[in-house]
Amino acid sequence: MPQLALPGSYGEAPTGYRLPAALRLGAVRLQVSDLSRSVHWYHDVLGLSELSRERDVVAMGVAGAAEPLVVLEHRPRTVPVRPGSRLGLYHFAILLPDRPALGRFVQHLARVGARAGASDHLVSEALYLQDPDGLGIEVYRDRPRSEWQRTGKELMMATDPLDAAGVVAAANDEPWTGMPYGTVMGHLHLHVGDIPRATDxxxxxxGFDRMVWRYPGALFLGAGGYHHHLGTNTWAPGASSPRNTDAQLLEWNIVIPAPEAALSSLAExxxxxxxxxxLDPWGTPVRITG
Known part of the structure; x- marks a missing residue:
């Protein structure tokens, strides 16, 4: 019988080092095949602004923000990838501040003719896109934590149809003007070789808490009671790690106080x-800083 997911009532903590509740995610760094094409797509479709540029690297984020959300890097001979053909990035997920912002984004996608998938995950409402290189992106809004539910110690998540009409109505006919203030990197979701090694x-x-572990072929992990800062899945059976010339996730970033403790725990x-x-067991890099 589902119950309200009150603070401390759900999730399984690791037995050793535990990531702090103050954790947040920094930018993702992506290897792309055509820098100009990607910059235009991330601006025109995703609504990000160019924050800085240095040779073959462009940082993009919310207009006027101090930190980027996405860093695009072109490397010679890079080629696009077919979704699900490589381990590593399944998608990175940009968290909007509220439902009206998601509604404005839905209307924007319709105006520019961009195709997107959509799901209701019980804890959130989400849209899914692919960039010009086939790299996956989620744009979502969270439901209030007071509405989350659990079964036993496991947080309840699902993949249900999105109430698109309700999301659009929440926009109240306000125009989309790009990613709004308060938008952050919400989570990462990775293709992995197997769940036991991902758990290890x-x-x-x-040091992530396990939040959802009975979802078919997947494990969702978070810190501070968040539904997940990281998803892992085995939905790309037989896939290999990216080649040097594949478009790919070059690294994702965790920001915490005293990062040395997490790095020491991994090394030990x-x-x-x-x-x-x-590096995780499949070579996906994560950078941990304070």
Missing amino acids: FYSHAL AGFRVNGTQA
């Missing part, structure tokens, strides 16, 4: 750590 790296060693568990960057 991301929960037992890195036998995982590859170089400075502030660690």
